[in-house]
Amino acid sequence: MTTVDRPSYKVIGTRPIRPDGVEKVTGKAQYGADIRLPGMIHGRVLRSPHAHARIVSIDTSEAEAMPGVLATITHQDFPVASDRTEDAGESMVVFRDLSENLLAYKKVLYQGHAVAAVAAVSPHVADEALKKIKVVYEPLPPVLDVRDAMRDDAPLLDETRVTKSMAGTASDRPSNIASHLAFKGGDVEAAFAEADQVLEREFTTQMVHQGYIEPHNATATWNADGTITIWTSTQGAFSVRSQVAGVLRQPVSKIRIIPMEIGGGFGGKTVIYLEPLAALLAKKTGRPVKMLMNRAQVFEASGPTSGTYIKIKMGVKDGRISAVKASLAYEAGAYPGSAVGAGAMCMLSPYDIPNFEIDGYDVVVNKPKTAAYRAPGAPAAAFAAEQMIDELAKKIGVDPLQFRLQNSSHEGTRMVNGAAFPVIGAQETVRAALESPHYRSPIEGPNRGRGVAGGFWFNAGLQSSVVAAVNADGTVNLIEGSTDIGGTRASLAMQLAETLGIPYDDVRPTVVDTDSISYNDVTGGSRTTFATGLAVHEAGKEIVAQMLTRASKLLNVPEEQLAYEDGVVAGTGDPSKRMTFAEIAAKSGNTGGPIMGKGSVSARGVGAAFAAHIVDVEVDPETGKVSILRYTAVQDVGTAVHPSYVEGQIQGGAAQGVGWALNEEYYYGEDGRLQNASFLDYRMPTALDLPNIDTILVEVPNPGHPYGVRGVGEVPIVPPLAAVANAVADATGHRFTSLPLSPRRIVEELHGGK
Amino acid sequence: MARTQVQARINGVDSDFLCEPRQSLLEVLRDELGLTGSKEGCNNGNCGACSVILDGRVVNSCCVLGVEAEGAQVTTIEGIGNADKLHPLQQTFLEEAALQCGICTPGFIVSSKVLLDREPHPDEQRVRFWLANNLCRCTGYDKIVRAVLKAADRMEEQKS
Numbered sequence: 001m002t003t004v005d006r007p008s009y010k011v012i013g014t015r016p017i018r019p020d021g022v023e024k025v026t027g028k029a030q031y032g033a034d035i036r037l038p039g040m041i042h043g044r045v046l047r048s049p050h051a052h053a054r055i056v057s058i059d060t061s062e063a064e065a066m067p068g069v070l071a072t073i074t075h076q077d078f079p080v081a082s083d084r085t086e087d088a089g090e091s092m093v094v095f096r097d098l099s100e101n102l103l104a105y106k107k108v109l110y111q112g113h114a115v116a117a118v119a120a121v122s123p124h125v126a127d128e129a130l131k132k133i134k135v136v137y138e139p140l141p142p143v144l145d146v147r148d149a150m151r152d153d154a155p156l157l158d159e160t161r162v163t164k165s166m167a168g169t170a171s172d173r174p175s176n177i178a179s180h181l182a183f184k185g186g187d188v189e190a191a192f193a194e195a196d197q198v199l200e201r202e203f204t205t206q207m208v209h210q211g212y213i214e215p216h217n218a219t220a221t222w223n224a225d226g227t228i229t230i231w232t233s234t235q236g237a238f239s240v241r242s243q244v245a246g247v248l249r250q251p252v253s254k255i256r257i258i259p260m261e262i263g264g265g266f267g268g269k270t271v272i273y274l275e276p277l278a279a280l281l282a283k284k285t286g287r288p289v290k291m292l293m294n295r296a297q298v299f300e301a302s303g304p305t306s307g308t309y310i311k312i313k314m315g316v317k318d319g320r321i322s323a324v325k326a327s328l329a330y331e332a333g334a335y336p337g338s339a340v341g342a343g344a345m346c347m348l349s350p351y352d353i354p355n356f357e358i359d360g361y362d363v364v365v366n367k368p369k370t371a372a373y374r375a376p377g378a379p380a381a382a383f384a385a386e387q388m389i390d391e392l393a394k395k396i397g398v399d400p401l402q403f404r405l406q407n408s409s410h411e412g413t414r415m416v417n418g419a420a421f422p423v424i425g426a427q428e429t430v431r432a433a434l435e436s437p438h439y440r441s442p443i444e445g446p447n448r449g450r451g452v453a454g455g456f457w458f459n460a461g462l463q464s465s466v467v468a469a470v471n472a473d474g475t476v477n478l479i480e481g482s483t484d485i486g487g488t489r490a491s492l493a494m495q496l497a498e499t500l501g502i503p504y505d506d507v508r509p510t511v512v513d514t515d516s517i518s519y520n521d522v523t524g525g526s527r528t529t530f531a532t533g534l535a536v537h538e539a540g541k542e543i544v545a546q547m548l549t550r551a552s553k554l555l556n557v558p559e560e561q562l563a564y565e566d567g568v569v570a571g572t573g574d575p576s577k578r579m580t581f582a583e584i585a586a587k588s589g590n591t592g593g594p595i596m597g598k599g600s601v602s603a604r605g606v607g608a609a610f611a612a613h614i615v616d617v618e619v620d621p622e623t624g625k626v627s628i629l630r631y632t633a634v635q636d637v638g639t640a641v642h643p644s645y646v647e648g649q650i651q652g653g654a655a656q657g658v659g660w661a662l663n664e665e666y667y668y669g670e671d672g673r674l675q676n677a678s679f680l681d682y683r684m685p686t687a688l689d690l691p692n693i694d695t696i697l698v699e700v701p702n703p704g705h706p707y708g709v710r711g712v713g714e715v716p717i718v719p720p721l722a723a724v725a726n727a728v729a730d731a732t733g734h735r736f737t738s739l740p741l742s743p744r745r746i747v748e749e750l751h752g753g754k
Numbered sequence: 755m756a757r758t759q760v761q762a763r764i765n766g767v768d769s770d771f772l773c774e775p776r777q778s779l780l781e782v783l784r785d786e787l788g789l790t791g792s793k794e795g796c797n798n799g800n801c802g803a804c805s806v807i808l809d810g811r812v813v814n815s816c817c818v819l820g821v822e823a824e825g826a827q828v829t830t831i832e833g834i835g836n837a838d839k840l841h842p843l844q845q846t847f848l849e850e851a852a853l854q855c856g857i858c859t860p861g862f863i864v865s866s867k868v869l870l871d872r873e874p875h876p877d878e879q880r881v882r883f884w885l886a887n888n889l890c891r892c893t894g895y896d897k898i899v900r901a902v903l904k905a906a907d908r909m910e911e912q913k914s
Contacts, residue, residue: 027791
């Protein structure tokens with residue numbers, strides 16, 4: 001459904017088959033684990049059974065003596081890491097932390113922390129060899145919860161860590177709080193004093209995992225000329241390259257990353273875990289080394305997103321949200337770098353709120369180092385804020401969507417960091433939700449309820465580059481470096497076809513390795529269709545310019561008397577003077593050589609994303625099971641380049657959010673060992689747990705993109721946590737402030753006992 | 755470890771292979787026979803990415819030993835259709851954009867094929883129940899369910 005008029009496009013807005021589709025439905029597409037090289041051997045990682053311990057000694061000699069074992073490595077095999085920090089797209093990478101996370105140095109900081117690795121002739125032999133590595137640990141008390149970790153007497157993960165502030169000051173004593181940030185505007189205390197209603201609550205969420213179906217993988221060769229080649233599935237081949245270069249202290253140019261098809265990432269495949277280990281084992285053995293994580297290791301030792309504790313106070317005056325004071329504490333995991341900053345900045349962004357004070361704390365705990373997960377930081381913040389908004393709307397007797405509409409952000413509204421919004425679709429999105437068939441329908445029946453929630457995500461710009469090569473038959477090869485995680489080959493090829501005025505099928509996109517194109521940031525931050533799309537548009541314009549120059553020579557008409565439209569160059573005065581794209585391409589050898597375009601951007605003009613979700617639930621008061629009866633997700637998508645894949649992003653994000661709301665959590669024992677490191681026990685939503693997820697695409701074009709494109713992938717996971725909680729509150733009359741809303745929690749809280 | 759000779763009919767071709775008794779059918783398919791269309795997502799029967807058809811039943815090939823395939827008929831995603839002749843499910847998955855990353859797609863297509871072979875007219879709830887053994891994290895299942903129902907309709911049309 002389109003709610004705003006937009007220019008008519010020929011290719012954009014259609015739903016062609018994706019270029020990589022046939023390979024994927026026939027099982028031919030090659031993912032990271034599918035690679036097989038001559039002489040290849042297999043690497044495995046020994047991981048810590050303790051959540052917190054000092055490493056006294058590691059003895060690999062018995063493992064190395066086993067038949068079939070070719071090499072072992074520990075942290076000692078890494079060069080000394082620098083303190084350098086690098087932007088990995090959606091998170092910052094500190095090379096010393098990264099290096100110690102890859103293979104522990106002196107201390108293990110979570111169960112599953114890598115300690116040593118072994119290479120052997122088969123995965124089974126490697127697994128057996130791990131049992132022969134002798135590690136002596138001195139266990140230390142673990143700290144697992146963000147509030148416990150912030151206490152003065154908490155066990156310290158790093159005795160040298162002090163709390164840094166945004167102003168650059170540091171605390172005078174060591175702490176697990178790595179940083180403290182603060183945003184302030186207006187006068188909250190005065191506004192609370194004048195408010196009609198004031199509400200204060202605390203919310204908690206648990207660590208959850210992205211849950212991509214494909215485990216992490218890497219295969220490496222250390223070549224005779226000193227170069228390194230790595231095959232891996234990643235959201236950013238160039239990011240892997242710089243991380244590997246930083247950890248192994250090699251020049252970037254000597255490392256070649258070949259991105260394989262990627263089986264899901266959601267932010268979790270922007271960080272490296274196995275790549276340098278495979279490279280070091282390859283160097284030691286002279287053989288290609290393949291490494292795969294198993295599912296338990298993915299849960300225990302890759303990068304989930306933070307558990308959080310949020311305290312929030314909100315005031316309303318004359319139907320407007322007048323003041324908010326909030327404190328957000330996010331678990332970073334074993335090393336600093338949670339998404340608390342993004343959480344703090346996204347929390348109130350759907351609304352125009354004059355007075356606010358927001359504090360954020362980045363806190364280390366004895367759990368795996370967190371990584372980006374779809375709109376990192378925002379869902380937990382929305383879980384708190386959007387429930388407060390719901391409750392306050394009820395208190396003043398205003399419809400919850402109407403309340404959101406009258407407080408909605410608009411062009412010129414400033415975020416808490418001071419940045420003003422350009423053209424945004426926040427109000428249009430809420431209005432479309434209000435007018436949706438779902439919201440206009442009644443919700444009836446016992447134990448049933450309806451909830452709504454809004455959501456915001458910045459979206460990212462960052463760097464992209466592409467090359468488009470015109471072939472003599474008029475087809476075009478689009479060479480790109482943005483890995484395709486869910487349909488961007490199609491959305492980029494469509495934009496090039498639109499720019500050139502040629503059929504979609506005439507554009508063949510290929511994702512290439514890091515030696516074959518210049519730098520591209522990660523496929524993350526909902527940036528690829530937008531930012532790489534900008535680069536594609538630039539490349540297309542360059543080709544159009546060349547087409548005019550070449551046609552001018554061929555037609556013997558001055559260039560300024562020619563115009564390019566729909567893949568044809570024609571004389572503006574004499575339309576009979578014309579040549580098609582393919583005709584000009586066929587003669588490129590006679591007019592100056594191959595025709596090509598390139599695009600290189602550090603993208604500006606990012607369009608922010610807003611969403612509003614509506615959900616109906618039924619709560620079984622006896623078993624505590626929450627069933628999702630109906631779900632509608634409304635979102636400003638700018639321009640839907642390929643509407644099916646836009647809908648798919650929204651549906652997928654909503655489904656992940658429902659899982660986060662109802663069931664998913666990292667469940668730790670007191671000893672710091674993860675109790676549910678399998679899909680069965682972690683229990684993501686299945687097809688049977690969800691209804692169809694209806695989508696309403698609002699199109700408020702982004703003025704920062706020639707086709708109005710906004711990122712769409714992340715914001716759909718922001719509202720569901722709160723929307724489901726609001727629906728459960730509507731159904732039960734009880735406000736749940738801790739996730740997940742599992743059967744156990746529902747029964748315990750509703751019936752007050754165990 | 756000593757390797758055992760196993761004979762099976764795989765994707766319509768009589769095949770024999772050597773495998774260690776501890777190797778799963780999934781390992782054998784991927785590592786010994788080069789059929790990498792079946793994917794490993796969990797290696798314990800939770801995700802369904804390795805679904806294959808074993809003597810007419812859909813199984814998680816990670817939970818079957820290679821040696822258990824002795825004398826069996828095995829169909830993997832590679833045996834269901836190819837670029838020149840896609841199975842209706844493969845075609846409708848493409849048309850309905852029922853895949854994003856695509857890692858779970860072979861398992862869903864294999865599993866759905868067994869459902870449609872047995873029950874040509876499943877309703878939405880039946881499809882959701884049958885596919886509850888297959889995890890997808892990208893799509894929220896909406897477009898997958900639609901693709902399966904559309905394939906059922908198309909197979910009916912093709913019969914008549």
